[in-house]
Amino acid sequence: MAYAISLWTPPALPITGSTDLFPVRRIFCVGRNYVEHQKEMGGDGREAPFFFLKAAHALVPLGGEVRYPPKTSNYHYETEMVVALAKGGRRIDAKSANAHVFGYAVGLDMTRRDLQQWGKDHGRPWGFGKDFDQAAPCSALAPAARIGHPAKGALWLTVNGKERQRADLADMIWSVPEQIAYLSEYYTLEPGDIIFSGTPAGVGPVKPGDELLAGIEGVGELKVRIVAPL
Numbered sequence: 549m550a551y552a553i554s555l556w557t558p559p560a561l562p563i564t565g566s567t568d569l570f571p572v573r574r575i576f577c578v579g580r581n582y583v584e585h586q587k588e589m590g591g592d593g594r595e596a597p598f599f600f601l602k603a604a605h606a607l608v609p610l611g612g613e614v615r616y617p618p619k620t621s622n623y624h625y626e627t628e629m630v631v632a633l634a635k636g637g638r639r640i641d642a643k644s645a646n647a648h649v650f651g652y653a654v655g656l657d658m659t660r661r662d663l664q665q666w667g668k669d670h671g672r673p674w675g676f677g678k679d680f681d682q683a684a685p686c687s688a689l690a691p692a693a694r695i696g697h698p699a700k701g702a703l704w705l706t707v708n709g710k711e712r713q714r715a716d717l718a719d720m721i722w723s724v725p726e727q728i729a730y731l732s733e734y735y736t737l738e739p740g741d742i743i744f745s746g747t748p749a750g751v752g753p754v755k756p757g758d759e760l761l762a763g764i765e766g767v768g769e770l771k772v773r774i775v776a777p778l
């Protein structure tokens with residue numbers, strides 16, 4: 549069977565210590581999953597988390613140069629641990645959810661904050677604020693078979709050498725297994741799905757020329773340089 553147009557290569561992440569690639573199917577993202585970030589976005593510290601999606605083609609494997617996107621003047625970073633699923637399922641129990649995980653990475657949930665805010669203010673979808681070209685830089689995956697399932701450890705970001713975000717994975721409101729369980733109530737999760745597990749406080753704007761270095765203890769690092777828009 550032939551396709552009417554050329555078939556594209558599936559977005560994929562390198563794997564630390566392997567020459568195989570991890571093909572990415574969907575990108576789920578959790579909002580407001582750290583108390584201090586939830587407060588800086590206008591919450592009261594108790595709101596239940598919620599999810600949104602980005603197209604898999606928004607991935608920027610291994611980071612590197614990322615173009616400042618169009619139609620924004622408030623382009624933000626959000627440093628997050630990324631969870632990659634090797635096994636899917638429905639109504640997954642949080643107690644067994646880790647068995648579905650292939651590995652973990654460092655990601656940046658890049659955000660056109662002004663477009664997101666416009667959607668919120670007007671009761672419209674805010675997908676344009678979150679899902680756009682190069683909106684999901686992501687490091688190589690560290691397999692759970694090598695590093696286990698990190699539930700604590702430092703997550704941090706520097707911009708031009710200055711620290712902008714620092715928190716501990718233990719500060720998540722909903723743990724990774726709880727996120728997988730919750731999502732699997734609403735979706736049939738599939739192998740290749742990845743989850744951006746939320747950002748701590750300290751989100752802020754970047755501009756062309758800025759150098760971002762994000763890291764998670766025991767998982768890896770991700771370097772991004774913002775370059776001029778097209």
Ligand code: MN
Pocket residue numbers: 577578579626628657744746747
């Ligand atoms: Mn986020």
